Amino acid sequence: MKLLVCVSKTPETTTKIQLTADGKDIDTSGVQYIMNPYDEWYALVRALELKEAAGGTVTVLNVGPADNDSIIRKGLAIGADDAVRIDVTEEKDSLFTARQIAEFARGKDFDVIFFGKETISYNASEVGAMVAEFLDLPYVGDAIKLEMEGSQATVTRDIEGGEEVIEVTAPIALSAAKGMAEQRIPNMRGIMMAKRKPLEVVTPVDYPDTTRIASYSKPEEKGSVKLIDPENMDELVRLLHEEAKVI
Amino acid sequence: MVLAYAEATNGEFKKVAHEIINYAKKTADVLGTECHALVLGDTPGAEDLGKYGAGTVHRVTSPHLEGFDAAVYTVAIADAAKQLGATVIILPHNSTGKNITGRLAARLEAGSVAGANAVPMMKDGYFTVTKPVFSGKAFADVQLLTDVKVISLAGNSIRIEELGGDATVEDLTLELPAPKTKVVKHQVATGRVPLPEAELVVSGGRGVKGPEHWDVITDLADALGATTACSRPVADSDWRPHHEHVGQTGVAIRPNLYIAAGISGAIQHLAGVNNSKTIVVINKDPEAPFFKAADYGVVGDLFEVLPRLTEAVKKFKG
Ligand SMILES: Cc1cc2nc3c(=O)[nH]c(=O)nc-3n(C[C@@H](O)[C@H](O)[C@H](O)COP(=O)(O)OP(=O)(O)OC[C@H]3O[C@@H](n4cnc5c(N)ncnc54)[C@H](O)[C@@H]3O)c2cc1C
Ligand SMILES: Cc1cc2nc3c(=O)[nH]c(=O)nc-3n(C[C@H](O)[C@H](O)[C@H](O)COP(=O)(O)OP(=O)(O)OC[C@H]3O[C@@H](n4cnc5c(N)ncnc54)[C@H](O)[C@@H]3O)c2cc1C
Numbered sequence: 001m002k003l004l005v006c007v008s009k010t011p012e013t014t015t016k017i018q019l020t021a022d023g024k025d026i027d028t029s030g031v032q033y034i035m036n037p038y039d040e041w042y043a044l045v046r047a048l049e050l051k052e053a054a055g056g057t058v059t060v061l062n063v064g065p066a067d068n069d070s071i072i073r074k075g076l077a078i079g080a081d082d083a084v085r086i087d088v089t090e091e092k093d094s095l096f097t098a099r100q101i102a103e104f105a106r107g108k109d110f111d112v113i114f115f116g117k118e119t120i121s122y123n124a125s126e127v128g129a130m131v132a133e134f135l136d137l138p139y140v141g142d143a144i145k146l147e148m149e150g151s152q153a154t155v156t157r158d159i160e161g162g163e164e165v166i167e168v169t170a171p172i173a174l175s176a177a178k179g180m181a182e183q184r185i186p187n188m189r190g191i192m193m194a195k196r197k198p199l200e201v202v203t204p205v206d207y208p209d210t211t212r213i214a215s216y217s218k219p220e221e222k223g224s225v226k227l228i229d230p231e232n233m234d235e236l237v238r239l240l241h242e243e244a245k246v247i
Numbered sequence: 248m249v250l251a252y253a254e255a256t257n258g259e260f261k262k263v264a265h266e267i268i269n270y271a272k273k274t275a276d277v278l279g280t281e282c283h284a285l286v287l288g289d290t291p292g293a294e295d296l297g298k299y300g301a302g303t304v305h306r307v308t309s310p311h312l313e314g315f316d317a318a319v320y321t322v323a324i325a326d327a328a329k330q331l332g333a334t335v336i337i338l339p340h341n342s343t344g345k346n347i348t349g350r351l352a353a354r355l356e357a358g359s360v361a362g363a364n365a366v367p368m369m370k371d372g373y374f375t376v377t378k379p380v381f382s383g384k385a386f387a388d389v390q391l392l393t394d395v396k397v398i399s400l401a402g403n404s405i406r407i408e409e410l411g412g413d414a415t416v417e418d419l420t421l422e423l424p425a426p427k428t429k430v431v432k433h434q435v436a437t438g439r440v441p442l443p444e445a446e447l448v449v450s451g452g453r454g455v456k457g458p459e460h461w462d463v464i465t466d467l468a469d470a471l472g473a474t475t476a477c478s479r480p481v482a483d484s485d486w487r488p489h490h491e492h493v494g495q496t497g498v499a500i501r502p503n504l505y506i507a508a509g510i511s512g513a514i515q516h517l518a519g520v521n522n523s524k525t526i527v528v529i530n531k532d533p534e535a536p537f538f539k540a541a542d543y544g545v546v547g548d549l550f551e552v553l554p555r556l557t558e559a560v561k562k563f564k565g
Contacts (some may be wrong), residue, residue: 011381013495013496013514013515014351014515014519015381015384016384016514017381017384017385019385026262026381026385037496038496047251053375068320093358094352094359094361095352095353095356095358095359098353099347101565106395120381120382120495121380121381122380122387122494123361123362123378123379123380123381123382123499124349124361124362125340125345125348125349125361125362126345126348126349126352126359126361127349128349129317129345129346129347129348129349129350129353130349130350130352131353132349132350133318133321133350133351133353133354134316134353135315135348136318137261137314138318138427138428139317139344139346139350140428141266141317141342141345141346142342142345143392144489146520154431157342158342158490159342159343159433159435160256160341160342160435160441160442160443160444161435161436161439161440161441161442162433162434162435162436162441163434164432164433164434165429165430165431165432166428166429166430166431167429167431167434168427168428169427169428173507178482178489178490178492178496179489180499209392210352210356210357210358210359210391210392210393210432211358211359211360211389211391211392212389212390212392213387213389213390214370214371214373214375214389214390215387215388216385216386216388217385217386217388218384218385218386219383219384219385219386219521219522220525222539222540222541222542223542225528225538225539225541225542225543225544226542226543226544227543227544227545227546228543228544228545230545230546230547230548230551230552230555231555233545233552233555233556233558233559234559234562234563236527236543236545236556236559237556237559237560237562237563238541238563240504240525240527240543241563244504244524244525244542244543246447246503246504246524246525247447247471247504247565
């Protein structure tokens with residue numbers, strides 16, 4: 001099986017997001033980056049499990065600058081066979097990112113292209129569906145289970161208040177959510193081997209911007225908390241009804 | 248024209264469809280144009296969608312729309328938009344929308360914003376849409392630069408209003424491809440409102456100490472008619488199902504009321520819940536970080552406070 005896992009880079013989850021003084025950008029000074037958790041914990045690990053069961057290769061792919069190599073190497077350390085970075089140095093939107101991935105994957109006969117459910121930075125849940133449309137592939141978003149029997153895939157996806165089971169023939173694309181696999185921590189041997197695994201750098205294709213982020217803002221700070229006597233829950237109910245007007 | 252994709256939920260038009268049409272109508276008003284709705288399949292009640300702001304409802308029926316296949320739905324929406332001359336297409340940012348929005352944007356090579364939480368505005372000459380980023384730690388104002396634009400709306404972002412009367416329903420004939428996927432099982436729990444749509448949520452953390460104690464959470468949820476949620480370690484320990492896990496790596500929610508009991512308020516937890524309108528925190532530790540993000544706080548033992556609150560809610564509801 002030939003498997004492709006698209007991995008993105010996001011600020012570490014404890015990062016406090018600060019804006020630059022003009023509010024036009026995120027202040028990235030001091031921000032630590034990680035591999036997007038959905039990509040690392042679920043998409044990559046399920047791809048590795050399928051390869052371990054049925055043979056094949058797992059390629060990790062990132063669209064981004066050379067700084068991202070450390071994240072790509074982590075994917076190799078966890079067990080991917082090789083890696084590709086499409087060398088984009090500016091921050092671009094989802095459609096641009098998807099176009100790059102689609103042009104790279106076109107004609108390469110990947111059986112499954114894995115994405116994460118969403119990035120924890122821009123929270124779009126779009127890139128996977130976009131790549132699928134560009135390549136005319138079936139796509140299942142928020143997949144929590146994937147079983148493969150040859151080219152027959154059975155995918156379970158999360159829906160509001162339940163789940164749906166889908167049968168589809170590879171090649172397919174999907175986005176992985178919690179439940180699909182268990183996080184793997186790279187070991188020393190994996191980290192050493194990762195240094196010698198191939199990382200190909202590919203030139204991006206031209207594609208116009210369809211969106212632009214004009215500015216950012218932060219949520220309003222909450223005023224100070226109103227403390228309620230733990231003996232007097234009637235008072236809390238009254239406040240929720242009369243003051244907050246939520247019940 | 249602004250085209251709202253009105254999704255039927257289990258065979259009926261409910262909150263999701265009403266929110267999308269309301270939002271599309273408000274978007275149309277900003278642009279000085281009309282709002283139409285698109286219905287895929289033969290769901291009863293299409294004419295009532297006028298109430299939420301759709302002047303005309305276009306209905307497409309086809310056997311290929313029976314099981315949900317995102318590629319087929321995408322062709323239907325894209326072709327309808329082209330035929331009808333829609334310049335903005337609005338979808339829900341839910342499990343259906345997340346399968347379609349990206350495909351649609353790619354198919355139409357349209358700029359898109361997924362998960363918008365406010366009505367678009369014209370700002371500095373650009374059509375601009377605000378969406379939460381970094382799991383709600385910030386908001387981005389995104390300019391859409393293409394002639395055709397795609398927006399998906401996060402649930403609970405606008406309050407539903409009546410904005411019109413009856414709509415005319417017109418059948419639209421489209422050539423649709425056969426689906427490549429087959430839905431073999433579709434299972435939804437009845438009873439509680441699904442978490443992403445819920446207006447009232449009661450959530451428990453490690454402080455509840457084990458699944459055998461969860462009655463204190465579910466009793467309050469039942470009394471309120473709320474949906475239950477939990478922190479990540481609770482789901483990781485299988486005390487509660489994974490789909491209840493809220494936060495940066497779980498479900499992001501924006502209910503009117505979020506009651507958190509025995510949850511410390513880690514930054515990753517807050518990221519998924521801090522867009523809630525009102526937050527109540529119950530914790531025995533007065534120093535718990537969650538109190539800084541709360542509107543109302545109760546310092547006390549949740550095993551005493553929650554049953555008391557449940558009784559107070561029952562009394563209030565009569
Ligand atoms: C409307 C919009 C405008 C943007 N404009 C800017 C901007 O002006 N400045 C700025 O700093 N950033 C910008 N970004 C961030 C952007 O470049 C993101 O990194 C990229 O678009 C993916 O984020 P997403 O949330 O769209 O991905 P999602 O659609 O949520 O990602 C889903 C999955 O796609 C895969 N994926 C996503 N990105 C990559 C990648 N780069 N390489 C490989 N796989 C990937 C991963 O598997 C990921 O889990 C923008 C994002 C959006 C949505
Ligand atoms: C990459 C990453 C992603 C993460 N994503 C998420 C996420 O999406 N969502 C999430 O929730 N977490 C997430 N976490 C975990 C997060 O950092 C915290 O560990 C977690 O939220 C803590 O859960 P908790 O509040 O239930 O437990 P604890 O932090 O253990 O807090 C328990 C609280 O209960 C209180 N308590 C105990 N007994 C009682 C009692 N009898 N009455 C009242 N109060 C009591 C205590 O005072 C304490 O404040 C993530 C972590 C990482 C590293």
